[in-house]
Each structure stands twice: as structure tokens, then as C-alpha cells.
């Protein structure tokens with residue numbers, strides 16, 4: 001029997017998913033669950049979503065044949081240019097979808113969590129566009145690390161609230177956003193930034209991001225005459241650009257899907273975010289998934305040079321795709337990702353986000369046939385990482 | 396019948412429960428606090444097992460959880476400490492915490508060790524009804540553990556009925572939709588919600604929690620329910636004090652209004 005990669009009617013992907021939330025969140029999540037599909041399939045919703053993606057975000061994002069990289073690796077390497085989106089990453093696909101949904105639900109106030117600040121910026125952006133109040137929770141540590149993104153959010157009218165609990169990074173910002181939602185159950189919508197959280201968030205976010213693979217298929221036909229490449233690669237923090245990139249390829253069994261996680265200083269260094277290797281099954285932020293934790297079930301703080309991959313879990317669908325081996329999860333160290341960033345800058349004139357460079361770094365480790373077609377999701381641009389590049393490369 | 400259901404069959408009003416975090420303010424505090432609370436007149440106890448990411452809790456209980464973890468508290472350690480529970484404490488005891496540590500320990504192991512220690516029930520706010528019913532309910536019943544669910548002002552009547560049918564102990568009525576430690580919502584709307592739930596004539600007794608901190612809020616809760624739970628205010632009282640045990644009698648007698 002063919003394995004089912006998609007969600008079932010209970011909100012699970014195989015053993016993973018569900019909605020492990022306290023009763024205080026039940027009405028909010030249940031409202032979403034019972035209404036999201038109907039709303040996002042309404043013609044006027046679809047029309048506005050598509051029009052904003054086109055005229056505001058700048059979609060479709062190009063599929064670019066990276067010729068010099070192709071020559072180097074001996075395969076046709078295509079880059080899906082999510083870095084060219086407004087605000088510089090794939091995150092905006094999701095926030096556009098969710099802000100329209102929030103409007104339909106009559107919500108007046110938007111909250112979000114952010115790590116690197118990319119999702120926070122993408123949320124502040126759509127709130128400014130729609131004139132809605134915006135509160136972004138961000139770990140105190142990340143606020144210091146990502147000052148330019150904090151300034152961008154503020155400029156667009158968002159309130160940035162430091163998360164001072166726990167390790168003061170992304171997972172704690174997520175906790176604070178959930179607490180805010182508990183305390184503001186009626187007028188507030190929580191825009192989660194990745195394919196994580198209680199059902200229906202992982203499914204909803206992957207639907208909004210699936211535009212990435214939808215476009216890619218069409219563009220591949222134009223470029224190569226076929227809609228199926230040999231390989232598709234993406235990086236995974238929570239896993240939203242990867243789910244968007246894989247979405248329409250999941251049932252094309254001959255397309256190899258590869259997801260790059262952040263190994264940080266090395267998978268066994270104690271400073272890593274390679275959840276598929278280090279994680280065990282459990283519950284994090286409302287869904288059953290795999291997460292990095294102690295034997296006692298306390299969540300372990302991850303580490304990666306890229307703030308966007310610095311998350312102790314992965315979305316439940318990834319946990320499932322890993323378990324049934326539909327997607328291969330690989331680990332890329334800080335150094336490998338930094339070298340891949342430099343290589344893309346030098347060879348193609350594109351400075352990638354360090355997150356995206358984790359996917360690029362995997363190319364080094366693969367062997368290709370001459371005619372292989374490879375698509376790499378370039379999930380974001382490197383502007384936000386300049387300070388890190390300057391320090392690392394002594395620029 | 397366990398100690399908890401026995402308590403409810405004998406006492407119908409002004410029931411006082413205290414929540415505290417195991418391993419806080421010091422690792423060896425767990426049973427000492429339980430003893431002191433029983434002596435001071437608490438009717439039953441909720442002992443929290445700490446979790447690194449307690450989303451339903453406000454800053455005070457977050458802090459106590461983190462300190463407890465830093466002190467070395469784990470479920471293994473807690474069950475070890477609880478081996479002596481029933482030599483020292485006779486009032487009902489519930490364990491309260493988040494689902495992830497419980498899953499790592501193994502739900503079966505958890506229930507077995509809880510029952511062996513003489514624990515009477517569990518409260519796991521982020522365990523969903525559906526999973527509880529399908530996967531874990533039989534395990535709780537087998538080990539004689541009452542399973543407690545929360546109800547908020549936003550919980551629908553249909554869902555309250557469902558929760559009532561799955562409960563065997565009491566229903567934990569939240570004083571508002573909020574994280575712990577927010578102060579009491581005194582609005583008329585909230586009174587209406589209490590009245591509404593009471594009028595449903597449920598099988599389980601009602602205990603109000605979240606925001607109960609003193610005599611006034613305790614008395615108000617008792618107008619609508621069989622009793623109330625104090626958490627944050629108690630954790631604050633025992634926090635960062637060398638002689639934390641000596642503050643317990645006064646804290647309890649103030650709430651009960653007996654002085």
C-alpha cells in the first residue's frame with residue numbers, strides 16, 4: 001500500500017500532529033480548525049491572496065538556472081528564488097495568507113513569535129498593509145542579535161516584546177505568544193511562522209507555502225520540459241519553506257526530497273539543532289513531533305549560527321516524512337553553511353540567508369549524473385546576516 | 396473510591412486545595428511542604444512536576460518550575476521522594492504537569508508509580524480530550540487515578556458535558572481564560588459563567604482555580620463551587636525564603652479566615 005504523507009481527519013500525519021493545548025486555547029484553535037479550509041477556498045479569499053502574492057510580494061519568484069554552480073557540480077542546479085520576495089524570504093507567503101484569514105475571522109489584533117526576525121518582519125509588514133495591531137514576541141537574546149530586524153518591525157508599527165523566560169530565544173518567544181493568546185482569546189489571531197504548533201497550523205502554513213512547489217513545477221516544465229526534477233532540497237528550521245518546496249512533489253516518488261538541518265558546531269558537539277538525529281518523540285508547542293529533550297522530557301536549547309534554524313523541534317509532517325523515509329534529513333554544520341554562502345556569492349552573485357545556505361551546502365556532499373535536475377529552495381536573502389558574515393569572514 | 400472521591404463525598408463546601416511545584420524552593424521540599432499543608436488545614440494537594448516550557452503558567456510558576464529543574468527535580472526523583480508520601484500525608488494528592496515529561500516517562504510507568512506512591516489523581520492541562528479518551532483513560536482507571544480536566548468561560552456546554560462524562564474527581568473551573576497568576580476576574584460575566592456551569596447539574600463537583608489568592612477570592616469562589624485552588628499566591632509565599640515552612644500555617648489560616 002502506498003504510504004500516506006498527508007494529514008488525516010484527526011489532524012495527524014501518521015503518529016505526529018494533533019493539538020496538545022490547554023483548554024484555554026481550545027476555542028481559538030477549534031475556531032480556526034473548523035473554518036480555515038472553508039475560508040481559504042472561498043473565491044474572494046483566493047483572488048485577494050493571489051493578487052497580493054503577485055503585486056505585493058512579487059510572485060511568481062523566479063526559478064533560476066545557476067550555470068556556474070551547475071558546471072561545478074555536474075548537474076543542472078536551479079534556485080527557487082524566495083529571496084526575491086518582498087521582505088526577503090518565503091515567510092511572507094504565510095503571513096499574507098494568515099492576515100487575510102484573520103480579517104475573515106474578524107480579528108483585530110495580531111500576535112507572532114520570531115527568532116531571526118524574518119517572520120516578525122513579514123508579520124509586521126502585513127499588519128501595516130491591513131492596518132491591524134501587531135505584537136511580536138522575540139527572545140531577549142535574539143533582540144540583541146538581530147537589531148536591524150527589530151528596527152524594521154518597529155518602523156512598520158509593530159510592538160516588539162522581549163521574551164525573558166527560559167533561554168530567551170525562539171522557543172520562549174513561542175511560549176510567550178501562546179500565553180498572550182490564552183490571555184486574549186477573543187479578538188486576537190496568532191500568526192505562527194512555521195509548520196509547527198497545534199493542528200491546523202502545520203497544515204494551514206504548508207498550504208500557504210505550497211505556492212513555492214506549485215510554481216516550481218510549472219517553471220520546470222518551461223525550463224526542462226518535465227515537471228519532475230531528480231532532487232529537491234530545502235533547509236529546515238520548523239520546516240515551512242521545506243514543506244512549501246516539497247508539497248507538490250510528495251507523491252512523485254521518483255523525486256528525491258532532501259531536507260538540511262543545522263548541525264551547528266557538529267551533531268554531537270552539544271551545540272546543534274539537528275532534530276532528526278538528536279530528537280525523540282514528544283510534544284512541543286502543541287503538536288506531537290520529534291524534539292530535542294532530556295530523558296526527563298525537558299526541552300533542550302538548540303544551537304545554530306543561523307537564528308532561523310535555531311529551534312528544538314520540527315513540524316509534525318516532517319517528523320512523519322522522516323519516519324516513513326520519504327524525505328532524507330541531513331545535517332549541515334555552521335562552517336559548511338558559511339562556506340556555501342560564500343560560494344554562492346562568488347559564483348552566482350547571490351548572497352543567501354545562512355538558513356538557505358544549509359541546503360546549498362548539501363550539494364557538496366552529493367554525486368550527480370550529468371543530466372540530473374536539482375532544485376534548491378533559496379528561502380531567503382543574506383542581508384539580515386551581514387553582521388554574521390562580517391565577523392566570520394573578517395570582511 | 397480513592398481519597399479524592401472520598402473527600403468529595405464527605406465535604407461539599409469550602410474545600411481548599413493548594414498547588415505547589417515539586418523541588419521548589421529546594422529539592423527536598425516536596426514532602427515537607429505536603430506535611431505542613433495538611434497540618435495547616437489544606438483539604439487536598441496538587442504537586443506540580445516541572446516542565447521547561449509551561450505555556451499555561453504565568454511568571455511565578457514558570458520561575459518555580461525552572462528553579463525546580465535547576466535543583467535537579469525530575470519525574471524519577473519525584474516518584475522516589477513520593478515513596479514516603481503515605482507515611483507522612485493522608486489528604487488526597489494530585490500530580491499536575493505537562494504532557495511531555497509524562498510521555499518520556501511512559502504513561503504506563505507514570506500511572507503505575509503514581510498509584511504505588513498513593514497518588515489519587517492527575518491534571519495534565521495539555522493532554523487533549525480525544526487522545527486521553529482513546530489512549531490513556533483505561534490506564535488511569537486501572538490505577539485508580541482520577542483524571543481532572545479544565546473548563547474555561549469559553550468552553551461550550553456540549554464540551555463541558557463531555558468533560559464531565561470523562562472526569563472522575565472534580566471539574567477544574569478556571570476563573571477566567573488566562574495563564575496562572577493573573578488575579579481574579581470579578582466581573583458579572585464570570586459570575587454568570589459560574590452560575591451557568593452550576594445549573595448544568597454535573598456529576599462532578601466544581602473546584603475553581605486560577606486567580607484565587609486570599610480570603611476574599613476564596614470566599615467568592617465558594618459561593619459558586621465546592622471549593623477552590625490556590626497556586627501562584629502560595630508559590631510566591633514560599634519563594635526565596637530559608638524558613639519557607641514556617642509561613643505555611645499563617646498563609647492557610649488567613650485564606651480560611653480562621654484568624
Ligand SMILES: Cc1ncc(COP(=O)(O)O)c(C=O)c1O
Nearest residue numbers: 194237238239240241308355380
Ligand atoms: C530565510 C529563512 N529560511 C528558513 C527559515 C527557517 O524556517 P522554516 O524551516 O520554517 O522554513 C527561516 C526562519 O527564520 C528563514 O528566515
